[in-house]
Amino acid sequence: MVGVNGYDRIARFYRVMEWAAFGPHLNRSRVAILSDLPAVSRVLVLGDGDGRLLQRLCLEHPDATIVSVDQSPKMLELQRRRVKAIGGEDRAEWIQCDAIDFSPEPGRFDLLVTAYFLDCFTESQLETNLTKWLAGVRDGGCWYVVEFTRPASKLQRVVADPILWMMHAFFRWQTGLPNRSLVDLNPILGRLPIRMVKRQTRFCGMMTSRIYAKMPLTSSP
Template sequence: MLTQPSFDLIARPYRWLEYLTLGRALEHCRLHFLPNLLQQRRALILGDGDGRFLAELLTQNPHLHADAVDTSATMLQLLRQRCEALAPNVSKRFTTHQTSALTCPTDGPYDLVVTHFFLDCLTQPDLETLIHHIAPNLSSEALWLISDFHIPSGLMRLPAKILVRSLYLAFRILTNLRTTKLPNHATPLKQAGLTRIARQHLLAGLLVTELWQFHSAAR
């Protein structure tokens, strides 16, 4: 059996490693659709790392309650610290779960799922397992926000492929991540009854952020 990846080693320097690699591009990608999430009430946040997105979401949407799932104890510790530094009693509005997203207990129905730069850590079979695990716990018209790396067409295709392969190699060395290529999330999401309603590319198509909406009748 292969050792599961561990992100504890890179948890504390992760923010600065991200800034050194791509500046604030990933941050802008995560926050692009934040204004569209101010009416949501129950969120499932998968692999938010050190909690920069969840902290902003809880600040902008004071009525939201969230479950934050991560396998890294250190990442969850940083997430809690970041969120609790925002305002008194904010800790009552989120719960952390140190477990795999593929098997995490769900306390839905959720009207929001967030996976920022998380699906790219999964193999195609694991991604499909995740979607099948989460979809039955979505409320009607729920949103699923995804940010990820993307291989564009045209002149940026080769540089993007080289960068993505380099990042996978780095994460394999630092975390033991065994995934080697970007999975296809669109097909299984559509099969689960979700429709893409918005999309934005950044860095000439290297990054993409998408909003998907669930329609229970389409399942």
């Protein structure tokens, strides 16, 4: 697969490339409101890349078991190294597969984590798969989302739009990323059974961290 080979190819240099493009801001946004999450026992992480957020999750939730899904074996290896370095490998499970092919057991997890992951998919892919991934979270559980967002301010867009365009062009070139521009997540999220608990925006409004609570589906009378 183009995507697997591409992410394997950039795995070793990913952190350096990230710093060159965004300095510390991208990683700070990953963990910006992490401490606001409640205590959890079972965590599902999709597409964490080189594992820096996964490592922090292990430290913040020392009693939690974590399942990490990623299609890149080299990224998974980096994740293993980071988790092993803090003695958390016995609490983690790694699954190598495309997240599109992954269906979590319904209600198994207290927390779903997707950080700079959803922008890898087209709008139609998100419409289909977000419901499936969120089904893995129990009612009352949480979803931790960190994503690029297009700022509302026209002035901020002058800065953000060229950066977002170049980012998508690079990942299309290296990994075969299917979408050509940032998908507006708000309409899709508005159709899901979730309630926003906390939100923080950084870096000219183009990096947003959110915590959602999953609401129970209401049955028709």
